[in-house]
Amino acid sequence: MHALVADGLRKTFGKTEALAGFDLHVKEGTVCGLLGPNGSGKTTAIRIMATLLRADGGSARVAGFDVARRPGEVRRRIGLTGQSTAVDEILTGRENLEMWGLLYHIGRKRARQRAGELLDQFSLADAADRRAKHYSGGMRRRLDLATSLILAPRVLFLDEPTTGLDPRNRNEVWSAIRSLVDGGTTVLLTTQYLDEADQLADRIAVLAAPPGEGGRIVAEDTPDRLKAMIGGDQIDLVVRNPSTLDTAAKVLARVTQSEVDVDSDERRLHAPAHDRIGVLTTVLRELEDQDIEVEDVGLRRPTLDEAFLRLTGRHIPDEVEETR
């Protein structure tokens, strides 16, 4: 059963094409990460499916209802957290949730009860009666997220839920999202970060827009297979002594059985590391055996730009986005 089906969605703003045939199927109870750089049409796709925008062509069904023909039925079954937090700063966290509860037509008593539950669930109980203007960025996002869950929606749309948050706040929001998924909600989230999609999503759909054209899905798979497709993890290694660089490169080549990139200026080596921890420990042990001192070592995911290069044969246009 698919909670969300988009079929050939097209949208043009004036002369700028935003979406050029967007297709997506998301299974009930799963998380789909919609990954793409700025301007690839992520937000447009979400806004169409959340009944905020009308598509110029194609169709979309959310929770079993056509978004253009039955927006009211769709709205009863979705939640949306947009890029800007729709939190009323003058009201307290509790008052925010109670007001939105009333507007969701669940009644005053149930609204009060639901506000209490959600404040607990999102660890906001201690701050419940403080005005939202004193909340941190992460707390506001969590309050916003809680608001979109008042009706316990079947489908939740999250448009760049962690953009602009520091790592601690980002982790708070991530764990909030994970706990939702355990409750069976279907989630479609957009992100510019491969890392974030990898952390949260069951499947990742990569959205790309060729120059002058609208966005469409260029790849859709599980995070693992997608990462394998775009080259998987890399091992980065810096040796202390430049004279040991060549020996270290040979060791790395033997262990990873791949070609090694050597940067002699920075005494840095890097190579693909399909068997992540295995490669890391073997390399470190062998280097120690040969008395080669390692200054820094780490595993890193390919950047979004590297992924795009593999999937589309092009770098991301304009600014280069990087994984965090």
Place this chain on the structure above:
Amino acid sequence: MTVLDDTRLTLGSHVLWAFKDGWTITTRGLVHWIRNPAVAVGGLLYPIVMVALFGLVLGSAMTVEGGGDYAEFLMPGMFAQAMANGVMSTMAVVSSDASRGVTDRFRTMPMSQAGVVLGRSFSDIINASLELVILLGCGLAIGWSFHNGLASALAGAGLLLLLRFAMIWVGIYLGLLLKPEAAGAAWMVLFPLTMVANTFVSPAQMPSWLGAVAEWNPLSATVSACRELFGNPGIVEGSWATDNAVVLAIAWPVVAFAVFLPLCMRKYRRLSR
């Protein structure tokens, strides 16, 4: 966009929900007013400063066309100007809700979309009524009064609130049209529009072309009508606009409402384009 596809709701319950949701949003507006009195006080500060400036500082140098006390002449103008300036606060809230995703959230909810604007107009009219009561009090304190009985005075207050009601719809439209920064700058356009009127001096004392503009300014109609109903000086007979001030003070806001209501609805629907 109303939820027309909703088979479970009858027309009656649509209207009922519009009012219930409207009331929920009204209470939000009132809580803002109570917790953030600085904004409300700021709104009152302008008319009070103007009264002090024109009534006390410049008042002795001002002459009222046809004779009379300047404070008596000035206050109806101040009341009307405060109501007209209310457009700024409506515009600010609507514009900030739209830019901060609050409007988007309203639009993805199964609530009454008419309730959103209804709530806005309820809370703005309640605010305006409180503002008017305070200003009337200030007026009485500096020597202004009404002389034609309570019924006429209430009719005058009604015309002032009618003006504010029309400005709500102008404000909603402009708030949906403009970004918050531009909405703030709208003051530069609004200020001369409220000054070229019969608020501070009679149009007869202006250059003739400017006087004609001031005379037909919708604000002047409300001011003249209030002077007439409150029994305040400064009414110069002879021009059609002044002779029919009460009619115009009703007609202008009704026309503005009739024009801007459909514009607001169209703009709201076009958010989904």
